Amino acid sequence: MKTLILTGLSLLFLSATPVSTVFKTFKSSVEFRSEAPLELIQADSKKLVGLLDTEKKSYAFQVAVISFQGFNSELQREHFNENYMESTKYPKIKFVGKIQDAIDFKGSFEKQVELKGNLTLHGITKERTIKAVIKKVGDKVTATSTFEVKLLDHNIKIPTIVNQKLAKVIMVNVNTEMLPKVK
Numbered sequence: 049m050k051t052l053i054l055t056g057l058s059l060l061f062l063s064a065t066p067v068s069t070v071f072k073t074f075k076s077s078v079e080f081r082s083e084a085p086l087e088l089i090q091a092d093s094k095k096l097v098g099l100l101d102t103e104k105k106s107y108a109f110q111v112a113v114i115s116f117q118g119f120n121s122e123l124q125r126e127h128f129n130e131n132y133m134e135s136t137k138y139p140k141i142k143f144v145g146k147i148q149d150a151i152d153f154k155g156s157f158e159k160q161v162e163l164k165g166n167l168t169l170h171g172i173t174k175e176r177t178i179k180a181v182i183k184k185v186g187d188k189v190t191a192t193s194t195f196e197v198k199l200l201d202h203n204i205k206i207p208t209i210v211n212q213k214l215a216k217v218i219m220v221n222v223n224t225e226m227l228p229k230v231k
Contacts, residue, residue: 093115114139132204163180170202179193189227
């Protein structure tokens with residue numbers, strides 16, 4: 049009888065123990081693609097960092113502009129950082145907001161959701177609603193999204209001389225894997 053009571057109390061205590069509601073990125077990538085009439089430019093960064101609070105359905109992600117690799121040449125990467133993104137003046141790209149859909153993070157699932165938040169790029173913040181797929185298996189949460197960024201929305205000017213080599217709308221792919229944040 050004593051063992052049964054202790055087992056019952058242990059189960060009650062374990063079920064009352066709060067589950068981590070904050071997840072932190074451990075593996076991630078951000079890729080962009082500029083497909084213009086005369087040139088295809090692609091680059092990616094594995095340096096995306098972020099947090100997801102499942103209780104509040106809020107998130108915050110950022111990536112250092114200078115961390116993007118790829119490009120067609122080192123000179124192109126240099127132009128990206130110095131002339132277009134001005135990475136010394138605007139070192140980070142940030143997306144902060146909330147998940148708009150009802151979502152229960154207690155079990156495993158895969159769901160398409162809308163993320164509404166503020167995207168800050170090149171010093172300009174724009175409210176965005178972006179579709180993403182969030183998946184949870186065990187303790188791991190993954191999120192993937194593909195969306196467009198208009199250069200004019202973020203005051204990124206394209207000189208006439210390279211107008212045919214740089215797209216006015218850039219495709220962005222984000223993939224991130226998150227685990228519970230250890231306190």
